[in-house]
Amino acid sequence: MTNENKLTLAGLAKLASVSTSTASRALNDNPLIKKETRERLQALAKEHNFSLNRAASRLRTKKTNVIAVILNLTDSTDQSISDPFLLKVVGDLNQVLNKNGYELLLSNSLMASEDWANYFISSSRADGIIVIGQGKSTSNIEQVAASGAPLVVWGDPNASSSYAVVGSNNELGSYLAAKHLIEGQCKNILFLGDPEHAEMNERHKGYRRALIEHNLNTSSELTLSCDITSKAAYDTISSVILDKGLFFDGIVATSDMVALGALKALKERYIGIPNDVSIVGFDDIAMAELFHPSLTTIKQNTKLASQVMVEQLIKQLEGQKATSVVIDVELITRRSSRSN
Amino acid sequence: MTNENKLTLAGLAKLASVSTSTASRALNDNPLIKKETRERLQALAKEHNFSLNRAASRLRTKKTNVIAVILNLTDSTDQSISDPFLLKVVGDLNQVLNKNGYELLLSNSLMASEDWANYFISSSRADGIIVIGQGKSTSNIEQVAASGAPLVVWGDPNASSSYAVVGSNNELGSYLAAKHLIEGQCKNILFLGDPEHAEMNERHKGYRRALIEHNLNTSSELTLSCDITSKAAYDTISSVILDKGLFFDGIVATSDMVALGALKALKERYIGIPNDVSIVGFDDIAMAELFHPSLTTIKQNTKLASQVMVEQLIKQLEGQKATSVVIDVELITRRSSRSN
């Protein structure tokens, strides 16, 4: 029952006894064409299940209406691809992009070839690129920026960079987290995460600022470096307690997943949360409030962030210059910390 | 510094003093061309940062090498888009598709126009469609199938359908879940989920089979219908306890998110898990083991499932017929249930 040879614009035009140019303009709702002609053709197209061949129109117009979204994973530990936060961002971006007439081509840094600008833009697969996460190395990203391709990155907006970065106020976020713990009478506060990573480094700064402001111990012993997965956090906390005992009473975690891993390690040792140890996460993933105790965390506004990213990208598609934008964060107080 | 007018295949050919046909074949590694010529051109292309214009080649070859993945969300409650399970499947699909030379165009049923086959396939945006979730109505999907477009659906593989469905053995999964609870001495086992939904309906059957096999109460009072979100589950359990007290000692939940919502409602009332009430989830999301108590659940093998889906889709792209495939499930025993 499939059409032997598919209907083409020329065919549709013939059916309507107009030229292909008229048909093309009519379907694109070009006001050059008389309104009733437009409607007649649009109705005919619907009736015959016709839709324009995008390959052809992309070739002709040099516009794809596609945005490549690249999950910039740090390692090949495909753990991170399951981080609900990253995937949440993809979901939100999808919504916003569609709303603006763009489609989302999903990729990840492990798969895509090296030269992203080349692969996606000059090959005319996409009009612009959104990279989620700066990873540890930003050379790939800088190469895209240098090529002049429309680009927006989710990451640390404070890093001076040649490209537009949208991201949360990470420094403030962890500052708020640490301050909150301090107000809850914590004295020895752990930082749990990977300070080599741009965003995490900012979070580390905020954590230190709060501690210093309150004359607390900022010894390097209190900064535990670990991957941004719950498993890594679980292992790190478990082994550090085994080694040194419980020498801390608060944890500033760099993500909710990390916080949850730590939580599990503590609970397995019957350490009371929040009384023995208080924990603050980062992200506010959907599950944060379901945990027991529910997780105090720094909320990242992914919906707003997605809107801003798309906005800044569209700016560039229109030839304007885009800017980095800082998204506000918010402390969400729940049960994993003492409410002063 | 961006090239005034981009290099084209013809330009590259001229640089190499060959015809465009030779250049085209060389870049596509066609053995018709002498090996050293091929290598010379490929090197030249790399040197000049050249890549083939996909819009043009798609137009000519009528192949896009793109697969549209549609998240078939039930409602406009964009809650479900954040279900980590769905997004995990997207991530896995992305991996497998890329490995097979395809790209993933992400969409969701709320955004995409009505006629998917038309929108994606005849418009030459994609070569095939993968739908994640059958939703409550399958009319959209059936329309695609009727159009003859290459299609694979993640859903209930037992439903007799005109299209290839890949999915877990849902009936068996919930049977195992219920049986496990029964072996742990549960007598009044709740089913929590939405039996109108195809997959959930299978799970309901499995649940009933186990109960009947053991002569337990299958009264309809024990089947609670609720949306597949943690919030809905939380509300449902909370209000049912308020209404009728604790008349159950086990819960078969239709997803981990649902299980976690229920867990929270119970814990807030200081109901002991697993001793007062045991819970089994479904999916085995990454967080399942992080909870306290860690969640006993039925694991869905999304990695394998993704491979099978892509396999079945490629079959169709090659003109063969695809078949529905049932993916094995596995009971993962943790602490939210008594180990008999």
Added chain:
DNA sequence: GCATCAAATGCAATCGTTTGCAAACAATTT
């Protein structure tokens, strides 16, 4: 030296739109 054959390359049409420009048409003014 010429026919024969295989290997390597080139010619030119084609995929299905879009769009600058010209043409046809209708309405208004002189």
Added chain:
DNA sequence: AAATTGTTTGCAAACGATTGCATTTGATGC
């Protein structure tokens, strides 16, 4: 009635690759 507008439509040339077929090239045998 001709000239002047303004609307609506059509012609035909792109866009940049791929590919069936023809052609060249070089090797081989007689």
